[in-house]
Amino acid sequence: MRIKKFFRTFLLLYIAAICFLTSCGGKTPSVTTASSATTQTSSTTSSTTSVTPPEPKKRVAITFDDGPHNVWTVAIADELAKYGFHATFFVVGNRIGGEKRVYNGSSTALYLFRNGHELGIHGYTHLENYKNCSDAEYQYEMSETVAAIKKFCSGYEATLMRPIGGSISQERIEASPYSIITWNVDSLDYKHKGNDSASEQKENVETIVQNVMSTVKEGDIILMHDIYENTYEALKIILERLDAEGYEVVTITELLGEPLPGTRYSHR
Numbered sequence: 417m418r419i420k421k422f423f424r425t426f427l428l429l430y431i432a433a434i435c436f437l438t439s440c441g442g443k444t445p446s447v448t449t450a451s452s453a454t455t456q457t458s459s460t461t462s463s464t465t466s467v468t469p470p471e472p473k474k475r476v477a478i479t480f481d482d483g484p485h486n487v488w489t490v491a492i493a494d495e496l497a498k499y500g501f502h503a504t505f506f507v508v509g510n511r512i513g514g515e516k517r518v519y520n521g522s523s524t525a526l527y528l529f530r531n532g533h534e535l536g537i538h539g540y541t542h543l544e545n546y547k548n549c550s551d552a553e554y555q556y557e558m559s560e561t562v563a564a565i566k567k568f569c570s571g572y573e574a575t576l577m578r579p580i581g582g583s584i585s586q587e588r589i590e591a592s593p594y595s596i597i598t599w600n601v602d603s604l605d606y607k608h609k610g611n612d613s614a615s616e617q618k619e620n621v622e623t624i625v626q627n628v629m630s631t632v633k634e635g636d637i638i639l640m641h642d643i644y645e646n647t648y649e650a651l652k653i654i655l656e657r658l659d660a661e662g663y664e665v666v667t668i669t670e671l672l673g674e675p676l677p678g679t680r681y682s683h684r
């Protein structure tokens with residue numbers, strides 16, 4: 417009797433196990449469906465993401481020191497305008513008003529300002545450097561340039577400063593109400609400005625182009641001077657190449673966002 421009962425229990429358990437396995441087996445197609453649904457979803461997703469947005473432009477800033485110059489500054493601004501690019505010009509205060517120079521500086525600075533370029537302070541008389549000059553000399557160089565920019569550019573308040581030759585003491589950087597902007601790509605255009613012949617000019621221009629294009633990368637700050645013909649000739653080639661390589665030339669403020677006063681920047 418007991419054995420019979422045991423077999424009956426065993427049989428019932430066996431049938432229950434078979435039913436359970438069968439019902440699991442029944443679920444298998446739904447698992448397959450889910451997996452195929454997953455596959456479908458991912459294929460839908462990949463078809464959505466395959467429409468990639470255009471690559472954002474790589475940004476660099478070109479900065480020009482020592483102007484404005486009534487010929488080359490205007491020519492440079494017009495060349496930048498062909499690409500919709502904007503640059504930053506660190507001006508010499510006494511060249512803006514044309515008090516000591518023959519440059520038609522006042523209208524040139526205003527021309528830059530009205531065409532969306534950024535103006536910064538370089539100095540008023542282009543002193544040797546801001547490392548060894550007296551506090552009185554340093555303050556005069558700053559305040560007179562700020563006043564000249566303000567006077568000739570519709571009250572514009574400069575916030576950026578480029579030390580002469582990039583030279584300034586750490587103490588003066590930290591005490592400055594301006595952002596101190598140096599560079600990490602030097603075109604060395606001031607070393608290649610003189611031309612005794614057409615072939616020498618070609619060589620000089622090629623050197624300036626090479627000095628920039630061999631090293632430039634996104635976020636860089638490039639140093640040039642808007643007072644030389646060779647700079648203008650080299651810039652035409654540099655802009656064409658930067659544009660072809662997907663670069664956008666922007667102002668320092670556009671490159672750095674909100675540069676802080678009392679801080680030195682040589683790149684982003």
Ligand SMILES: [Zn+2]
Pocket residue numbers: 481482538542580581
């Ligand atoms: Zn300079």
